[in-house]
Amino acid sequence: MSTQSKNKSVLNSTIAGAGAGAVEVLLMQPTDVIKTRFQSVRAASMYTEGIWKAFTKVVRDEGFSALYRGTVPVLCIVGPRVSLQYMGLAMYKPMFEKLEGKVLPAHSSAGLAGVCTGITQAVTLVTPLEAIKVRQQTDLMNAAHQRKYHGIAQTAGLIVKNEGFLALYNGLLPTVVRQSWGLLVKFSGYIEIKAIFEATSKDPTQPLAPWKHMVSGGLANVLVAVLNSPPDVVKTRMQDEGSAHRNTWQCVKTMAREEGLRSFFRGSWLRVIRVAPGGAIQFAMYEKLSHWLENRH
Numbered sequence: 001m002s003t004q005s006k007n008k009s010v011l012n013s014t015i016a017g018a019g020a021g022a023v024e025v026l027l028m029q030p031t032d033v034i035k036t037r038f039q040s041v042r043a044a045s046m047y048t049e050g051i052w053k054a055f056t057k058v059v060r061d062e063g064f065s066a067l068y069r070g071t072v073p074v075l076c077i078v079g080p081r082v083s084l085q086y087m088g089l090a091m092y093k094p095m096f097e098k099l100e101g102k103v104l105p106a107h108s109s110a111g112l113a114g115v116c117t118g119i120t121q122a123v124t125l126v127t128p129l130e131a132i133k134v135r136q137q138t139d140l141m142n143a144a145h146q147r148k149y150h151g152i153a154q155t156a157g158l159i160v161k162n163e164g165f166l167a168l169y170n171g172l173l174p175t176v177v178r179q180s181w182g183l184l185v186k187f188s189g190y191i192e193i194k195a196i197f198e199a200t201s202k203d204p205t206q207p208l209a210p211w212k213h214m215v216s217g218g219l220a221n222v223l224v225a226v227l228n229s230p231p232d233v234v235k236t237r238m239q240d241e242g243s244a245h246r247n248t249w250q251c252v253k254t255m256a257r258e259e260g261l262r263s264f265f266r267g268s269w270l271r272v273i274r275v276a277p278g279g280a281i282q283f284a285m286y287e288k289l290s291h292w293l294e295n296r297h
Contacts, residue, residue, distance in 0.1 A: 020285035030067035035270035088117025114183030128168035189220030217283025
């Protein structure tokens, strides 16, 4: 592949990834709001009657728009996070493939590409934007029906003013773990499941049907939702307003001692509901957009 074709492929992967991620966020954001409230110590006490009751309570008490709290910072994350996700798959994976069977084990390139991409995501914009998202999603109305946090700039400004700039990077370590471990599972699972469909295809020269990409992405994300729940819960606890956790290890020890190991899986069902269909939507949209971009001329 020429350098020009390779650069074009990476650019197309980046654009397709951003578009796919935006569609997925707009469709699945309400489940993320409820998941975050279940994980938050402050907000979780308000939702003790199950997932459906939580949805209806939010809509009844705060209006339907409350289910889209934190959407703007999440959409801001989509660009670097999802674009980097697919750019990493297109750019890092071929680099690791050259080392497979020599330095690296077979079938390890996709997972290693995911680890590298996840670390890049976490240390750039994902951690501070996730901190803003968590504050907005757990910001319950007061007696006067008012909120503390309103927009992305105002939320960031209040956090920096009251807690210092580094507060935007609370939960950096669990975010790095969540992103890198999650993408290792997602990339490896997606590639392997898709390979099964490709191996059983009647015509290997034709692109896979969209539903096969959806199944591959959905099943890979079910694994991510369950296996990646602990760092996601720890991240939320550290980013929540009023958090007393000094560092990641102290947060982990406190949760294990005071709430038990099950606390690390709070909201995991909502993560499955959020990321399984979300992954199906995202991967299907990505493959469709990427195919269109590569063949539009």
